[in-house]
Amino acid sequence: MINKRKVLKNKALLLGVTGGVAAYKSVELVRRLIDGGASVSVIMTEAAQKFVTPLSLEIASLNTVHTDLYSHPMAHITLPAHADFMVIAPATANLIGKFAHGLADDLLSTCLLAFRGKVLIAPSMNWRMYTNPVVQENLASLLSRGVVQVGPEEGRLACGEEGPGRMSEVPDIVAAVESALAKKDLANERILVTAGPTREYIDHVRFISNRSSGKMGYAVARAALRRGADVTLISGSTSLHRPQGVNFIPVETAEDMLRKVREEIPSSTVLVMAAAVADFMPGEKSPGKIAKKYGLLLNLVRTPDILMEISREKRRPFLVGFAAETGEKVGNAKKKLKEKKLDLIVFNDVTEPGAGFDVDTNKVILIDSKEQKKLPLLSKDEVADAILDRITEIKA
Numbered sequence: 001m002i003n004k005r006k007v008l009k010n011k012a013l014l015l016g017v018t019g020g021v022a023a024y025k026s027v028e029l030v031r032r033l034i035d036g037g038a039s040v041s042v043i044m045t046e047a048a049q050k051f052v053t054p055l056s057l058e059i060a061s062l063n064t065v066h067t068d069l070y071s072h073p074m075a076h077i078t079l080p081a082h083a084d085f086m087v088i089a090p091a092t093a094n095l096i097g098k099f100a101h102g103l104a105d106d107l108l109s110t111c112l113l114a115f116r117g118k119v120l121i122a123p124s125m126n127w128r129m130y131t132n133p134v135v136q137e138n139l140a141s142l143l144s145r146g147v148v149q150v151g152p153e154e155g156r157l158a159c160g161e162e163g164p165g166r167m168s169e170v171p172d173i174v175a176a177v178e179s180a181l182a183k184k185d186l187a188n189e190r191i192l193v194t195a196g197p198t199r200e201y202i203d204h205v206r207f208i209s210n211r212s213s214g215k216m217g218y219a220v221a222r223a224a225l226r227r228g229a230d231v232t233l234i235s236g237s238t239s240l241h242r243p244q245g246v247n248f249i250p251v252e253t254a255e256d257m258l259r260k261v262r263e264e265i266p267s268s269t270v271l272v273m274a275a276a277v278a279d280f281m282p283g284e285k286s287p288g289k290i291a292k293k294y295g296l297l298l299n300l301v302r303t304p305d306i307l308m309e310i311s312r313e314k315r316r317p318f319l320v321g322f323a324a325e326t327g328e329k330v331g332n333a334k335k336k337l338k339e340k341k342l343d344l345i346v347f348n349d350v351t352e353p354g355a356g357f358d359v360d361t362n363k364v365i366l367i368d369s370k371e372q373k374k375l376p377l378l379s380k381d382e383v384a385d386a387i388l389d390r391i392t393e394i395k396a
């Protein structure tokens with residue numbers, strides 16, 4: 001399976017699971033972290049075992065689950081000593097309070113005190129508990145000592161009430177772990193990414209679009225975010241999870257996208273145009289719904305060429321384009337690089353197995369004025385990092 005991400009690869013993570021209703025999500029969290037290439041050892045509190053069984057986490061982590069401070073005399077020292085990073089998800093109000101005050105009365109709280117690396121906590125509790133000043137003070141104290149916090153979200157809580165306290169979704173916790181572990185080599189960049197398909201309306205209810213899932217652009221946005229960039233994501237309609245921490249701008253048509261790109265360009269240092277902008281749009285949009293009794297002849301006209309428009313601007317950012325072709329038409333990509341005065345173009349043959357639409361992998365060639373770099377079949381996350389690596393090399 002090709003979905004190892006650079007930052008998680010070969011990292012030893014220690015995951016603490018505490019006794020909250022969101023504990024069941026830790027099974028999925030372990031799976032995602034392992035998919036990313038990390039090894040995960042789990043410590044469960046006594047209360048956590050009321051919500052999810054050690055066996056479930058043992059199966060997910062392919063590792064022994066630790067629950068008892070006294071079953072192994074040195075576990076509270078050796079487990080943290082062999083870990084690169086600690087994650088507590090869910091983190092109960094109780095665990096947060098104990099950690100903030102240096103209490104060590106079970107295996108997890110003792111390991112937290114013995115650990116010398118970075119710790120990330122994902123609080124999860126009823127909103128009344130979360131907004132209690134003592135919980136807020138404990139969190140502030142942990143953050144002031146370098147602990148990283150992800151979430152909680154506002155929303156419907158397990159008790160049926162609404163409010164802040166829902167544990168962050170698993171992809172957001174994984175992204176926060178990756179971000180905490182990643183090098184911050186893009187901290188001075190403001191990266192504008194476009195992603196997904198555009199919709200070109202025929203009438204009020206029908207549109208022309210394409211097969212783009214948006215996965216490549218979203219992967220670039222996530223990678224840039226974890227490497228410290230300020231990220232704006234202009235996205236056509238997709239079913240993807242919106243990355244937490246990006247400035248997200250939803251759009252529908254190519255014209256909408258051009259307008260938003262123009263607005264964002266003055267404050268961007270890099271534009272990565274990963275969106276699959278429709279090449280054609282109906283010459284005119286019918287106001288209502290066209291009746292189906294007649295045949296329909298469509299007059300299609302060209303949509304605005306966003307990269308071309310931006311490349312003509314005086315103050316233009318570093319420009320990265322994509323060339324999705326059917327077949328090994330690298331020449332077309334090189335032509336596009338020159339014509340649109342791009343700094344980098346990412347070529348991919350969408351007919352290749354594992355490359356192109358709606359898959360999690362891609363096989364690309366990175367082409368700039370100096371070199372052509374053919375990459376093997378990689379996860380889209382890895383391709384995203386390779387694109388960002390090349391941008392930093394060219395800009396250096």
Ligand SMILES: Cc1cc2nc3c(=O)[nH]c(=O)nc-3n(C[C@H](O)[C@H](O)[C@H](O)COP(=O)(O)O)c2cc1C
Pocket residue numbers: 017018019020021022045046047048091092093094095124125126129
């Ligand atoms: C049904 C139920 C759900 C609970 N959910 C949470 C929760 O989501 N967050 C929390 O902080 N405490 C929650 N608690 C309270 C904790 O389980 C309790 O404070 C426990 O001592 C936490 O122990 P631990 O931090 O060692 O895991 C819940 C209790 C019950 C009975």
